[in-house]
Amino acid sequence: xxxxxxxNISKSYGDIPAVSDISLSIRPGELFGLIGPxxxxxxxxxxxxxxxxxxxxxxxxxxxxxxxxxxKALRQLVGYxxxxxxxxxxxxxxxxxxFFATVFGTTIRENYPLIQEIYxxxxxxxxRRAGQLSGGMKQKLALCCALIHKPEVLFLDEPTTxxxxxxxxxxxxxxxxxxERGLTTLVSTPYMDEASRCDRVAFMQTGTxxxxxxxxxxxxxxxxxxxxxxxxxxxxLIHDLRLAPFTESCYAFGEFLHLAVKTAVVSDRQIGSxxxxxxxxxxxxxxxxxxxxxxxxxxxxQPQPTA
Amino acid sequence: xxxxxxxxxxxxxxxxxxxxxxxxxxxxxxxQVLLFGxxxxxxxxxxxxxxxxxxxxxxxxxxxxxxxxxxxxxxxENLRSNDDIERxxxxxxxxxxxxxxxxxxxxxxxxxxxxxxxxxxxxxxNTAISLTNYATAxxxxxxxxxxxxxxxxxxxxxxxxxxxxxxxxxxxxxxPGVMAMVLLLVSALMTSVTIARERExxxxxxxxxxxxxxxxxxxxxxxxxxxxxxxxxxxxIALGVFVLNxxxxxxxxxxxxxxxxxxxxxxxxxxxxxSIVDTQxxxxxxxxxxxxxxxxxxxxxxxxxxxxxxxLQIVSNLIPAKYFINIVKGIMxxxxxxxxxxxxxxxxxxxxxxxxGLSLRNLKTRLS
Numbered sequence: 001x002x003x004x005x006x007x008n009i010s011k012s013y014g015d016i017p018a019v020s021d022i023s024l025s026i027r028p029g030e031l032f033g034l035i036g037p038x039x040x041x042x043x044x045x046x047x048x049x050x051x052x053x054x055x056x057x058x059x060x061x062x063x064x065x066x067x068x069x070x071x072k073a074l075r076q077l078v079g080y081x082x083x084x085x086x087x088x089x090x091x092x093x094x095x096x097x098x099f100f101a102t103v104f105g106t107t108i109r110e111n112y113p114l115i116q117e118i119y120x121x122x123x124x125x126x127x128r129r130a131g132q133l134s135g136g137m138k139q140k141l142a143l144c145c146a147l148i149h150k151p152e153v154l155f156l157d158e159p160t161t162x163x164x165x166x167x168x169x170x171x172x173x174x175x176x177x178x179x180e181r182g183l184t185t186l187v188s189t190p191y192m193d194e195a196s197r198c199d200r201v202a203f204m205q206t207g208t209x210x211x212x213x214x215x216x217x218x219x220x221x222x223x224x225x226x227x228x229x230x231x232x233x234x235x236x237l238i239h240d241l242r243l244a245p246f247t248e249s250c251y252a253f254g255e256f257l258h259l260a261v262k263t264a265v266v267s268d269r270q271i272g273s274x275x276x277x278x279x280x281x282x283x284x285x286x287x288x289x290x291x292x293x294x295x296x297x298x299x300x301x302q303p304q305p306t307a
Numbered sequence: 308x309x310x311x312x313x314x315x316x317x318x319x320x321x322x323x324x325x326x327x328x329x330x331x332x333x334x335x336x337x338x339q340v341l342l343f344g345x346x347x348x349x350x351x352x353x354x355x356x357x358x359x360x361x362x363x364x365x366x367x368x369x370x371x372x373x374x375x376x377x378x379x380x381x382x383x384e385n386l387r388s389n390d391d392i393e394r395x396x397x398x399x400x401x402x403x404x405x406x407x408x409x410x411x412x413x414x415x416x417x418x419x420x421x422x423x424x425x426x427x428x429x430x431x432x433n434t435a436i437s438l439t440n441y442a443t444a445x446x447x448x449x450x451x452x453x454x455x456x457x458x459x460x461x462x463x464x465x466x467x468x469x470x471x472x473x474x475x476x477x478x479x480x481x482x483p484g485v486m487a488m489v490l491l492l493v494s495a496l497m498t499s500v501t502i503a504r505e506r507e508x509x510x511x512x513x514x515x516x517x518x519x520x521x522x523x524x525x526x527x528x529x530x531x532x533x534x535x536x537x538x539x540x541x542x543x544i545a546l547g548v549f550v551l552n553x554x555x556x557x558x559x560x561x562x563x564x565x566x567x568x569x570x571x572x573x574x575x576x577x578x579x580x581x582s583i584v585d586t587q588x589x590x591x592x593x594x595x596x597x598x599x600x601x602x603x604x605x606x607x608x609x610x611x612x613x614x615x616x617x618x619l620q621i622v623s624n625l626i627p628a629k630y631f632i633n634i635v636k637g638i639m640x641x642x643x644x645x646x647x648x649x650x651x652x653x654x655x656x657x658x659x660x661x662x663x664g665l666s667l668r669n670l671k672t673r674l675s
Contacts, residue, residue, distance in 0.1 A: 051516060071672065075518060078516060082513065083509070084508070084509040086508045087508075087510070088321070095320065102310055102313035104310075105310060
């Protein structure tokens with residue numbers, strides 16, 4: 001049985017579709033990522049799964065329970081951390097945790113082993129008000145609060161948004177450790193570099209799923225040769241490369257442009273001479289392996305989703 | 308500890324740790340009662356007057372003494388001529404001038420009618436009217452005291468008595484008004500804001516995805532404010548009775564029960580507001596505009612309902628505070644029991660049922 005099964009779920013707000021005809025199945029013990037830009041429908045899908053919203057069409061089950069009919073039973077079983085979740089800033093770390101423990105009918109002591117590793121980092125500050133914690137610490141506390149009742153499935157909606165890079169890495173390390181204990185986790189993020197930390201990911205855009213696979217399989221879908229290109233005038237470079245006859249696509253990735261070419265016969269020398277013809281200086285070209293972001297950019301521009 | 312008590316405890320933490328909330332909760336009633344009691348009063352005490360005594364007789368002297376002994380007036384200066392009167396009024400040092408004409412005693416003792424002139428500064432018209440009324444009454448008293456047996460023929464003697472509030476104390480009017488205002492403000496505003504806050508911070512979503520039912524969440528919000536508002540009501544009653552000498556002629560038990568009923572109604576309104584707004588700011592604005600202003604202006608607290616235009620009189624029937632003020636006045640000042648107050652009580656109960664019903668109907672197990 002799937003831990004989460006989503007069948008043809010659709011939901012729109014008025015005339016605006018937020019989620020259109022999504023089907024996914026997430027296996028028990030998976031760390032599954034929903035990757036996509038803001039407005040892709042991730043949060044709406046989350047709210048349907050945690051019984052906060054009713055879908056217009058389709059059905060979904062979590063841990064075998066229907067999200068519409070069995071919402072009462074489900075609310076005992078899921079751990080949910082909403083995107084803008086900020087705890088109670090005027091309650092201390094320990095009071096926040098104790099409150100959520102009691103609300104879910106348990107105690108900190110009962111499920112302490114589950115959160116021990118995360119909470120131990122917070123314990124020196126347990127009497128500090130949650131409002132005075134740093135962003136990373138707040139997220140750790142929020143995670144503890146979502147875990148304290150030992151949920152069967154954990155839903156984390158953009159847990160790392162607005163958190164610094166180090167804390168983000170730590171947070172994903174924690175998720176991985178929890179996952180090793182067998183906790184099914186659905187996590188959404190707008191950061192594509194975080195996709196590689198998941199067992200499987202679903203790429204979402206404008207309410208639809210573009211692709212579902214393991215991060216490496218998704219990367220392997222990118223079959224075109226890829227080059228990193230740099231020159232003195234980046235703006236002119238991207239303009240010229242997009243007009244070049246051999247170009248499949250060209251996007252800026254930091255200081256380099258990622259250039260996908262149409263056929264394998266195109267060499268870096270050929271690109272170089274094209275650029276010299278267009279008066280570019282300080283040219284630097286080398287072939288690279290595609291990353292997950294390249295795949296996502298490619299998927300986004302395809303007229304038909306391949307998933 | 309069960310989840311409901313944990314919720315109530317958390318709610319108390321919110322209230323007790325927020326200085327602004329505490330200030331509104333306990334500073335507001337204190338300031339309001341004392342402000343209305345001592346500063347914003349339209350009772351007249353120690354008004355400055357001037358005397359122009361052209362008679363200089365025992366009669367004029369005794370009338371002056373009576374005026375000054377009343378407590379309403381304080382002698383600012385003795386004038387020498389009519390010109391002085393105008394000068395004193397222009398300077399604004401006096402509110403009232405009393406002129407005894409020459410020959411007052413002589414006329415009086417020969418049984419001829421005589422006059423005393425009162426001049427009042429009518430730039431404050433209400434004060435002027437009150438002062439001349441007070442002075443007239445005192446002077447009339449003096450003349451009747453002088454010859455109690457002699458009744459002038461064919462005069463209609465008017466004797467008025469101010470029933471329930473013989474000293475015309477303002478506190479009798481505003482203590483019930485302040486009580487209604489503070490309780491409504493604390494109960495409705497605070498609950499609507501606190502629920503809107505949970506919605507804003509996303510904690511409400513987490514609470515909804517928990518075994519807590521929506522009813523428990525609402526009740527958990529209501530209970531702390533019910534207790535604190537009730538405490539507030541008791542403080543206001545105590546201040547009114549012990550500091551401002553408002554009588555408590557009726558049953559204290561009935562008064563407290565009616566107070567609880569009004570708090571419950573206010574809380575229902577607060578929950579209703581929170582069920583239709585999304586942010587703290589809107590909740591606060593809705594509470595202030597929809598509750599506080601009508602309560603001040605249309606409940607009969609500040610302005611008499613009878614002198615409002617007809618449409619506003621009809622609107623005033625929708626203001627819960629109007630009924631509560633009537634009830635409190637009835638119990639405290641008139642000593643009335645439920646036999647006389649069942650009508651407004653029934654209206655308050657009806658309103659509570661309507662608002663609770665509406666809130667419960669808006670109660671959602673899911674987001675909209």
